[in-house]
Amino acid sequence: MSAELANQFLKNDEGKMQQQVLPFALIRGEAIIEKPQDLFIPPDALEVILESFEGPLDLLLYLIKRQKFDIVDLPIAPITTQYMSYVELMKGGKLELAAEYLVMAAILAEIKSRLLLPKQQVEEEDSDPRAELVRRLQEYEVIKKAAQDLDDLPRMERDISAAQAKFSESFSYKIREADVDLADLVGALQAVLKRTKAFEHHHITREGLSTRQRMSEILATLQQVENQNFTAFESLFELSEGRDGVVVSFLAILELLKENLIECQQAEELGQIHLRLYRGSISD
Amino acid sequence: MISDKHLAQLIEAAIFSSSTPLSIKKLKEKLLAQYLVPSIKIKQTLASIQTDYQNRGVNLVEVASGYQFQIKAEHNDDIALLSEEKPQKYSRALLETMALIAYKQPITRGEIEDVRGVAVSSHIIKTLVERQWVKVVGHKEVPGRPSMYATTKEFLDYFSLKSLEQLPELMPIAKSAITDSTMQDIMSKSTQVSQSIETETKQ
Numbered sequence: 001m002s003a004e005l006a007n008q009f010l011k012n013d014e015g016k017m018q019q020q021v022l023p024f025a026l027i028r029g030e031a032i033i034e035k036p037q038d039l040f041i042p043p044d045a046l047e048v049i050l051e052s053f054e055g056p057l058d059l060l061l062y063l064i065k066r067q068k069f070d071i072v073d074l075p076i077a078p079i080t081t082q083y084m085s086y087v088e089l090m091k092g093g094k095l096e097l098a099a100e101y102l103v104m105a106a107i108l109a110e111i112k113s114r115l116l117l118p119k120q121q122v123e124e125e126d127s128d129p130r131a132e133l134v135r136r137l138q139e140y141e142v143i144k145k146a147a148q149d150l151d152d153l154p155r156m157e158r159d160i161s162a163a164q165a166k167f168s169e170s171f172s173y174k175i176r177e178a179d180v181d182l183a184d185l186v187g188a189l190q191a192v193l194k195r196t197k198a199f200e201h202h203h204i205t206r207e208g209l210s211t212r213q214r215m216s217e218i219l220a221t222l223q224q225v226e227n228q229n230f231t232a233f234e235s236l237f238e239l240s241e242g243r244d245g246v247v248v249s250f251l252a253i254l255e256l257l258k259e260n261l262i263e264c265q266q267a268e269e270l271g272q273i274h275l276r277l278y279r280g281s282i283s284d
Numbered sequence: 285m286i287s288d289k290h291l292a293q294l295i296e297a298a299i300f301s302s303s304t305p306l307s308i309k310k311l312k313e314k315l316l317a318q319y320l321v322p323s324i325k326i327k328q329t330l331a332s333i334q335t336d337y338q339n340r341g342v343n344l345v346e347v348a349s350g351y352q353f354q355i356k357a358e359h360n361d362d363i364a365l366l367s368e369e370k371p372q373k374y375s376r377a378l379l380e381t382m383a384l385i386a387y388k389q390p391i392t393r394g395e396i397e398d399v400r401g402v403a404v405s406s407h408i409i410k411t412l413v414e415r416q417w418v419k420v421v422g423h424k425e426v427p428g429r430p431s432m433y434a435t436t437k438e439f440l441d442y443f444s445l446k447s448l449e450q451l452p453e454l455m456p457i458a459k460s461a462i463t464d465s466t467m468q469d470i471m472s473k474s475t476q477v478s479q480s481i482e483t484e485t486k487q
Contacts, residue, residue, distance in 0.1 A: 054376050054377055054380060055402035056401050057400070058401075100401060100402050104401070140399055141455070142455050143384055143387070145455040146383040146384075146386075146387055146454055146455070147376060147380040147382070147383040149383075150382060150443075154357065154443070154444060155442055156441070157372065158371035158372075159357070160354055160355070160357070160360070160444050161354065161355040162354055162355075167301065
C-alpha cells in the first residue's frame with residue numbers, strides 16, 4: 001500500500017523530468033534513453049512519502065527492488081538538491097527525520113564520487129562503503145520481513161479470544177488466613193524461651209525495647225530474604241537479648257500478623273514454623 | 285486425597301475464572317495447596333481436559349505463562365462479529381521495533397536505530413513497555429549505560445506462543461533482494477567507470 005502510494009506521487013511528477021529524452025549513454029552495449037525517474041520526489045508529496053516509508057533505508061530498499069535505481073547510476077546533483085529542499089521544508093517540522101535522509105544522501109554521494117575517481121593502486125584502509133550499505137540494507141530487509149511475519153502471527157484481540165467464565169456477583173476471592181494455630185505459635189515461643197535460659201544473665205538493660213522498632217527490624221529482615229522465601233520462626237529471635245528481647249520480638253511478630261504485613265506457615269504438624277512478607281490472597 | 289473428577293473440575297473452573305493464563309506451579313501452590321497434588325498429576329489432568337475439549341467451541345491451550353481457554357481458531361471470525369471494537373492495528377515502526385527486540389534481544393535503543401536507520405520514538409518504547417511486551421533487562425556497559433530491552437512472557441502469551449523458538453524463522457540473507465550477485469553487479473560496473481563519466485559529461 002505504501003509503495004503504491006509513493007508510486008503515484010513519483011509518476012505524477014514524471015513530466016518535470018522529461019527534458020532528458022535523448023539517448024545519452026551506452027551502458028554495457030545498451031542505449032539508455034531514460035534515466036530512472038523514480039528518485040525524484042516532488043516536495044509536496046514529502047509528507048505522504050515520509051509516512052509511507054520507515055526511513056531512508058526503507059525508501060532505498062523500495063527503489064532498488066523496483067530495479068529503477070543503481071548506486072552507480074545515481075545522479076548526485078539532482079538528488080542533493082532534492083534532499084536539500086526537503087531539509088528546508090522540514091525545518092519547521094521533523095528535522096530529525098530530515099537528518100536521517102540527509103545522511104543517506106551523503107553516503108550515496110560518497111559512493112558515487114568514489115566510483116568516478118580513478119582507482120588508486122594503494123589499498124585503501126577503509127572498507128568499501130557500498131559493502132557497508134549493502135549489509136545495512138540486507139539487515140534492514142530481514143527485520144522488515146520479520147515485522148511483517150510478526151504482524152501475520154495470530155494474536156490476542158484480533159485472531160485469538162480467551163474464554164472466561166463470569167462469577168456470580170456474590171463471589172469473592174478468599175483471603176487466606178494464617179495456617180498456624182495460636183497454640184503452635186505459643187509452643188514455638190516456649191521452645192525459644194527455653195533456649196534463652198542458657199544465655200540469661202543478670203545485667204539489667206535500662207534501654208526499653210520498642211515493639212514498633214522490632215516490627216520494622218523483622219520486616220527489614222524478611223525483605224532481605226531473596227525471592228521472599230520463608231524464614232524460620234526461630235531465626236528471628238536474638239537469643240542474647242534475653243527473655244525481654246524474645247517477648248518483644250514475639251509481640252512484634254503477632255502485631256505484624258495482625259496487620260497482614262507478614263504471613264505464617266507450617267508445612268506439617270509439629271513442623272517448623274516459617275514466616276515471610278505477606279503476598280496477598282489467591283486472587284493476585 | 286482428591287478424586288480425579290474433583291481435580292479436573294477444580295482445574296477447569298480455576299482456568300476459566302482467571303483473566304490471565306494459569307501455570308502448573310500456581311495451580312499446585314495456590315489452588316491445590318491443601319491437596320498436595322504432584323505437578324505430574326496436574327499435567328496429566330490438564331492433558332485430559334485438553335482431550336475432553338477437542339470437539340468443543342473452546343479449547344484449552346498452553347501459552348508461555350500457563351494454560352488458558354481460547355475460542356477455537358476457526359470460529360474467531362464469526363465470534364468477532366459480536367465485538368463492537370475493531371482490533372488494534374500496529375504501525376510498521378512499532379512492529380519493526382518489536383521484531384528487533386524479539387529476535388535480537390537483549391538490544392539497546394541505539395542498536396534498534398542502527399538497523400532501522402531512523403530514531404526510535406519514545407512513544408513506541410513506552411507503548412511496548414506499558415503493554416508489558418518488553419522490559420528493561422539490564423544496562424549495556426558502554427558509555428551512557430543504555431537500557432537493554434527483551435520480550436516478556438506476556439508478549440509470548442499475546443501471540444499464543446510457548447517460547448521464542450516458535451517465532452517465525454528470520455528470512456535468510458540469501459533471499460534478500462540485495463544479494464551478493466547484486467553486489468557483484470555493482471562491483472563490475474565500477475570497471476565501466478569511464479562510460480559513467482561519459483554519461484555525466486553528456487548531460
